[in-house]
Amino acid sequence: MIARSYTVAFEGIEVRTVEVQCALSPGVPSFSIVGLPSKAVTEARERVRAALTSLSIALPPKRITVNLSPADMPKEGSYFDLPIALALLAAIGVIPNDQVEGLVALGELSLDGGLVQVAGALPAALAAAEAGRALMCPKASGPEAAWVGDAAVYAPSTLSEAIAHLSGSRPLAVAKPGEITAGPAPLDLSDVLGQERAKRALEISAAGRHHLLLVGTPGSGKSMLAARLPGILPALSPSEALETSMVHSRAGMIDAGGISRQRPYRSPHHTASMAAIVGGGKGALPGEISLAHNGVLFLDELPEFPGSVLETLRQPIETGDVTVARANAHVKYPCKFLLIAAANPCKCGYLPDPARACARVPVCGEDYLGRISGPLMDRFDLRVEVPPVSFTDLGRDVPTGEPSEVVAARVAAARMRQTARYANTDLRVNADLSGDWLDAVAKPEKEGQEFLQQAAEKLGLSARGYHRVLRVARTIADLADAGDVSRKHVAEAVAFRLVGQPI
Template identity: 45%
Template sequence: MALARILSRGLAGMAAPAVTVEVHLANGLPAFNIVGLADTEVKESRDRVRAAISTSGFEFPARKITVNLAPADLPKDSGRFDLPIALGILVASGQVRGEGLSAYEMAGELALDGTLRPVRGALAMVWQAARDGRAFILPPTSAGEAARMASATVYEATDLCAVAAHLNGLHALEHAAPLKADMIQSMPDLADVRGQPGARFALEVAAAGGHSLLLMGPPGTGKSMLASRLPGLLPPLTEEEALESAALRSLAGQPAEPSPWGVRAFRSPHHTASAVALVGGGSPPRPGEISLAHHGVLFLDELPEFDRKVLEVLREPIESGVIHISRATHQASFPARFQLVAAMNPCPCGYLGHPSGRCCCTPEQVQRYRGKISGPLLDRIDLHVEVPSLTAAELKESRPGEGSEQVRARVSQARQRQLDRQGKPNAALSGAEVEHHGLAEEAALFTLAQVVERLSLSARSYHRILRVARTLADLAGATTIDRTTILQAVQLRRASLPDK
C-alpha cells in the first residue's frame, strides 16, 4: 500500500475537528514533507517520527514521503500528530495492517525511543470522536483523563510498538481506566465566618440563583472568606457539567488532577492579570480564567485595582455565557457560564465609614477610586452588599453561624425548584423569561416600577431585581413574588444604588 489514511483531531476552541492524516509513498529521492498548514511543532515531528520508527525496530522507508494534514485550511499545532504520522508511514510501507483503521482515531507525541507522551486537550478530542462512533488511542495519562467520558471507547498505549501490535492483531490494547476521582473534597466551611448575617444571606441568595455578587467593605471584614466559601454552597456538578469543566482544563494544558472532579471551580486571578489571561486568547487561542471558571466561581479581589480595560472585557460573557475570540488567523469560542464574585474597599485607604474614623480620603479621591469600575459593569452584577467592620466585642460575642452543609441543603432545594420550573437557574433567565416565570403579583410589579422610576434605574436593573426576587421566593418556598420580596431584592443592591 502506497497510501494510508488515519484520523486524528485538531483543536479549535471547545471543538475538536477531525483531521485526516494522509501518508503517500512515492519512488524518487528520499524526502519527508509535511503539508496542510502545519506549525513548527508539527513540522519538527519529522525527526521525532524517523527516530521513533527506527528505534522501535521498524524500517524507515527510503522513499519520498508526503504527509498531508487535511483539511488544509485548519491550523495544526503541537506534537499530537506524531503517532498518526508514524502509523501512516508504517501502514503505507506494509509493516502494519491497515484494515479497520477507520474505526480508530489517535493522538500522541512520540519520544525518540518510541514511547508516547501526553497531549493537551485529550478530553475535548475524545468528546467529539465519541459522537462519531470511533474509538480513540491515547498515551496513558491522556487516556485516563479521556476515559472519564463513559460513552467513549478509549485505548491506552505506552509506545508505538504497542499500537502496531494492536493493529496487526498480535496483542490487543487495554481499555483505559478513568483516573480515580475523589468526589469528597475538603471545602472551606461557612461556619468559620463570624457575624456578617447580611453578607452570609446574600451569599446564600447568590448560590441559590447563580447570581453575581459584589462585596464592599473595609479590609479584614471577611470578604475573601465569604467568597471562598461560595463553591461549598453550590449544588454538585452534573456529569455533563463536570466533563465540560474538565475538557476546558485539558484545552488549557492544565494537568488532569482527579481531586477537583465534580467540584465547582474557584478561580481567583491576581489584579495584574491581562485581558487575554482573563477571557482567553493567544495563537492558537486557549481558554482564559472565565472559561476555566465555567460552571464555577470567578473571584476578583480588589476589583478597582484591575485595569479598567481588562474589566470591560467581562461585559459580554457575563450576559451571554460564552466568549468569542477572533484573531487574524484563528477564531475560537469557549463556554464561560461563570458566577462572578468581586470584592472591593469603599475608598483608596479602605476605611471609609469605619467606626474608628481613620479614613482621610477626599470625596474626589473616593469618586475617582470607584470610577475605575464602569457603570455598565456594575449594572450587570446582581447583588451589591456591604460587609461592615466588626468591633472586638462583636467578634467575641458572635457565635458560629450555620455551616455550609445546612445552607447547601436550602440552596439545592431552591435550585431544583428553578430547574423544574424553567430548566435553568434564575440568573440565566432572559428578560422575557423572567417576566413569564417570575409570577409576580401586581402590587409587587407596581412597587418595582416605582423604585425604578425614583432611582432612575435601567431596564437591565429592573430585570435583575426581578430575578433576585424570584430566587428569594424560591428560597422561601413561595409560588409568587410579593411586594416584600421585591423590596428585599432592592435592598440587596443597596451598596451601589444612588441616594434619592
Template identity: 55%
Template sequence: MCRVVLRRAAVESSHYDLPIALALLAAMGVTDAEQLTEWIAVGELALDARIVPSPGVLLAAIHASEAECGLICPKAQGAEARWVSEVPICAAPDLASLLNHLKGTQQLPPPERGEVEEPARGPDLKQVKGQETAKRALEIAAAGGHNLLMIGPPGAGKSLLASCLPGILPPLTPPEALEVSMVQSVAGTLEEGRISRARPFRAPHHSASMAALTGGGLRVKPGEVSLAHLGVLFLDELPEFQRAVLDSLRQPLETGSVDVARANAHVTFPANVQLIAAMNPCRCGHLGDAALACSRAPRCAADYQSKVSGPMLDRIDLHVEVDPVSAADLALPPPAEGSEEVAARVLAARQRQTARAEQTGVRSNSDLDGEALETFATPDEPGHQLLMQAATAMRLSARSYTRMLRVARTIADLAGAEQVGRIHVAEALSYRRQAPRA
C-alpha cells in the same frame, strides 16, 4: 495535503503528531490503512517514539463517540478518555506497542476510568462573625447563581465570605461535571482523568492579563473565566484589575461564552460563571472611619470606584456593604447556623429551579430571560407597583431591571413561594444600587 496538515500542526498543536505518523506508516504498508479508518487518533510523539499527552483528549473521545469510531490516545490519558464509556479506547505508551496491537501481536490493556475526586473542605460560615446582611446576600447569590459585589474596609471578611461560597453551592450534576472536565481537558489540567463534582472556584490575582482572564496565547487555551465555567470566578481587589481586562468580561458575563480571535485561531469557549467580586470603598479603605480615612475623602472614593466601569457594575446583580467587625463581635461564640444549614436551603431553591428547567431549559434563575422570565418572575400586583416606582426612582436600565427580577425570583424560591411578591421585590431592590455611568 501532508504539507498542509504539518503546517496546521506546527501552528496550532502537536496532537496531530500521532495521526500523521500513522498515515505515513499506512502509506508505507507498515500497518493496515483500512483498519485505521475505524479509529480517531490524537497524541504527541516524542523523539524516541513515546506517545506523550496532549490537550483535549476528552473532547476527542466524545467526537469519536459521535463518529462511531474508536479512539487511539496516549496511555497517560486513557483514564480521561474512558469517561466516554461507549467508545473503544486504545491507550498506547509508544508507537511500537500501538503498531503491535493493531497487528494483533500484542494486546494493550483497556484503560480504567479516572477517579471522582472528593470535594475539598473549605471555610465554614460559622467562622464568620456578624455580617448577617452579607451572609444573606451570599445565600441568595448561591441559590440563583447571581453575581455579587462586596464593598467594605480591609479585614471586614470579604475574602472569607467568598471562600465560604463553594461550601454552600450544590455539587455538579454528572453532565455538568463532564462539561467542566472538557474545559479542563483542553487546558491540559485534567490530571490522570480525575473528575470532580465540586464547582470550580478560580481566584486570579489582580495583575492577570486579558489573555489570562479570557483565554489566548500562541496555542489558544481557555482563560480563568472558562476554567470557572459552571462555578465561581472570584475577583478580589476589583478596582486594581486593569480596566480593559475587567471590561473584557462584559461579554462573557452576558452571553455565557467567550470568543477568542487570534491570527491563527478563532475559538469559542464556554464561560457560564458566577462572578463574586470584592473591593475597598476607596484606596485607603477606611472611607467611613474619620480617624483612619485619608485626607482626600470622600473624593478618593469616587476616583477609586470609577476604575470599575458602569456597564461592568450593571452586570452585577447584588451589591452589599460589608461593615467592619468590632472586637466585641469577634469575642462572641460561633453562630448556630453554618454552611451545612445554608447549603440545604440553597439546594432546595435549586431543586425548584431544576423543576422549572424542564419548561424553560435554563440551569438557574440567573439565566432566566424572555418568555421564561415573564412567566416565572413576574411579581403580583403590589410587587409590580413597587417595582415600577423603584425602576423610575433608581433609573434602572433594562439590564438592571431584568437582573433585579431574577434576584426576586431566587428570594421567592428560598422562601418556597410560587409567585414573586412585594416582600421579595423589596429585598431584591435593597441589594441594587445605581451604577455610575461610564
C-alpha cells in the same frame, strides 16, 4: 499507495477531523509535512524518525510526504506525532491500513518511542464517538478520554504497544474511566463571625447564580466570605461536569484522568492580562472566565484590574460564552460563571471611618470605585457593604451562625425547584431568565409590582437593572418555597440593589 490515519484539530472545545495522508514516492530521500503545520508539528519528523529507530524500524529510501487535510486549516500541537507515525507505518506495511483508518489518534512521541500525555483527550473522544471510530491516545490520557463512554478508547504507553495492538499480536484492553476526584474540603461559613447580611447575599447568589459585589474596608472578611461560597453550591450535574471537564481538558488541567463534581473556583490576580482572563495567547487557550464555567470567578481588588480587562467581561456575562478572535480563526468557549467581586471603598480603604480615612474623603472613594464603569456595575445583581468586625468581638464567645451544610441544603432545594421549573428548556437557573419566561415566572403580585415600579422610578433603574431585580426576587421566593413573587421578595431584592448606590 496512500495510507491514512485520523486525528483532530481544536477550535476551542470544538474539534474538527483531520485526515493524515502519507505517501511514498521515488526521489531523493526526504520526510516532509505539509498542510499548514506549526513549528511543533513540523518537528514531529524528528520525533517520529527517532521513535521508529528505537524500535529498529528503518524508513525506506524514498520521498515521504505527509499531508494534514484540510490543508487550509492551521495545525498546532505535539499530539500529531502519533497519527503521523501510524500513517507512516501503514504506508510501509508494518500495520494494516484498515485498522489505522478505524481510529482517531493523538499523542506526543518521545525519542525512545514512549507516548506522552497531551491535552484535549476528552473532546477528541467525543469527536471519535460522533465519527463512529475508536480513540487511541497515551496511557496517561486514557482514563480522561474513557469518560465519554460511547467510543472505545485504547491507551498504549509506547508506540510498540500501539503497533502490537493494530497488528493483532497483543490487543489492548479498553481503557476505563478515571476516578471522580474529591478535591479539597470546602471552607465553612461558620468560620465567619457576624456579617449576616453578607451571608444572606451569598446564599441568594448561590441559589440563582446572581453576580455579587462585596465592598468593605480591608480585613472585613470579603475574601473570607467568597472563599466559602463553593461550600454552599450544589455539586455539578453529570452534564455540567462533562461541559466543565471539556474546557479543563483543552487547557490540560485534568490530572490522572479524574473528573471532579465540585464546581471550579478561580481567583486570578489583578495583574492578569486580558488573554489570561478572557482567553487567547498561543493556541487560543481558554481564559479564567471559561475555566470558571459552571463555577465561581472571584475577582479580588476589582478596581485594581485594568479597565480594558474589566470591560471585556460585560459581553460574556450577558451571553454565557466568549469568542476569541484571531486573524485565521474565531474560537468559542462557554463561560457561564458566577462572578464574585471584592473592592475597598477607596484607595486607602477606610472611607467609612473618619478617624482613619485620608484627607481626600469623599473624592478618593468616587475616584477609586469610579474605575468600575456603570455598565459593568449594572451587571451585579447584589451589592453588599461588608462592615469591619471589631477586634473586641474576635476574643468573645460570639455565635458563629449557620454552618455551610445548613445553608447548602436551602440552596440545593432552591436549585431543585428551578431545575423542575425549567425542565426541557435551555434555562438552568433564575439568572438565565429573559423574555416570556421572565414574565411568566418572575412577575410579582400586584403589591410587589407597584413597589418595584416606584423603586425603579426613584432609583432610576435601567431596563437591565429592573429585570435583574425580578430575577433576584424570584430566587428569594424559591429559597422561601413560595410559588409567587410577593412584595417582601421584591423589597429584599431592591434592598440589595440599593447597597453601595453611590458606586
